[in-house]
Amino acid sequence: MAAPRKVAFVLSFLGLMSALSSEASTDIRKIRELAARDNVTCILVFGDSSVDPGNNDYFTTTVKGNFPPYGKDFFSGRPTGRFSNGRLATDFIAEALGSTKAIPPFLDPKLSRLDLLHGVSFASAASGYDELTANISGVLPVYKQLNYLLHYKVHLRKLVGRSLAEKILHNSIFVMSMGTNDFLLNYYIDPTRSAQYTIEEYQDFLVTCMSSDIKEMYRLGARRMVIVGIPPLGCMPLVRTLAGTTGCYENYNNVSSLFNSKISTRLDELRGTLGIKTVFLDANKMIMDAINNPQKYGMTETSKGCCGTGTIEYGDTCKGLTTCLDPDKYVFWDAVHPTQKMYQNVTLDVDEKIVSDEICAL
Numbered sequence: 001m002a003a004p005r006k007v008a009f010v011l012s013f014l015g016l017m018s019a020l021s022s023e024a025s026t027d028i029r030k031i032r033e034l035a036a037r038d039n040v041t042c043i044l045v046f047g048d049s050s051v052d053p054g055n056n057d058y059f060t061t062t063v064k065g066n067f068p069p070y071g072k073d074f075f076s077g078r079p080t081g082r083f084s085n086g087r088l089a090t091d092f093i094a095e096a097l098g099s100t101k102a103i104p105p106f107l108d109p110k111l112s113r114l115d116l117l118h119g120v121s122f123a124s125a126a127s128g129y130d131e132l133t134a135n136i137s138g139v140l141p142v143y144k145q146l147n148y149l150l151h152y153k154v155h156l157r158k159l160v161g162r163s164l165a166e167k168i169l170h171n172s173i174f175v176m177s178m179g180t181n182d183f184l185l186n187y188y189i190d191p192t193r194s195a196q197y198t199i200e201e202y203q204d205f206l207v208t209c210m211s212s213d214i215k216e217m218y219r220l221g222a223r224r225m226v227i228v229g230i231p232p233l234g235c236m237p238l239v240r241t242l243a244g245t246t247g248c249y250e251n252y253n254n255v256s257s258l259f260n261s262k263i264s265t266r267l268d269e270l271r272g273t274l275g276i277k278t279v280f281l282d283a284n285k286m287i288m289d290a291i292n293n294p295q296k297y298g299m300t301e302t303s304k305g306c307c308g309t310g311t312i313e314y315g316d317t318c319k320g321l322t323t324c325l326d327p328d329k330y331v332f333w334d335a336v337h338p339t340q341k342m343y344q345n346v347t348l349d350v351d352e353k354i355v356s357d358e359i360c361a362l
Helices: 002-020 025-037 089-097 113-118 131-137 142-160 162-171 180-187 191-196 199-219 237-243 250-274 283-292 340-348 352-361
Strands: 043-047 119-121 173-177 224-228 277-281 301-305 330-332
Touching (some): 043 089, 113 142, 173 199, 180 191, 191 199
Parallel strands (some): 043 119, 043 173, 301 330
């Protein structure tokens, strides 16, 4: 009985991505039927600004995106704390599942009972696998995000009872997306880790941290996990500017590729030891495809962001600045973060071979 359920999960995810790659409403209905059949209604999210819908708004930190022009293309054009002009990839996944059009931050005091059932994000912008990364910016490290998962479980048990709460957790899709800040805000700036590790040793350290996090999530009820790799660091407008190059800074891109490869290898090991179902999404490959083939996605600007000059501004330095006329033509919203359109493309353009391999493996 276990094997069919494992395949059903991956088929559901394959169906999700297939549905997202078409605008046909019939495809969306199909994935929602698959999700309902396999009880996939809840998404629980951990990570950094790539998946933080605004948790940083609710505690003291300078890392916030709850002001214009962030949120320019979000519903009602309001900033939420998302570091983009609109929705994030996890929002689009939730919509395709029929859960919600936007995953709320767990720390939002207006969080509803329905939100608890459909999914929340515990992510915190500027966080990372390395606890030091979060401490540098005063944001939520992974262990605190997992502490909030415990709070979530308490609320869920009160709402639906212990047995059903555990069933919801086991059927939920846990998404973890982070790692960028470990390099850009930590290793390459703060002297602590670079004095302790070579870049490859630090990658191994981060993969070990990730592995420990996944094991703890498994202990707390996670059975279905999606791990998102890091993007091409060397193609970020900020990195290009600081490196003084018009093209992508290949040294950093090589770091991204190698790190993602290490993540994928460790996930294979964890599937074997824990029996947890995992899918790896290669954000590096997806974004590089958009940069190298922008016309494929209806884009024209791949080297700078939409906010301000598009070369150095992000976070506070983007506050109140003018923006480009059409963000959908841009890969990057600010000098670090993708546009809503790019996040949607990441969701649309998942490498089918990865998913197919997962089906064979499970």
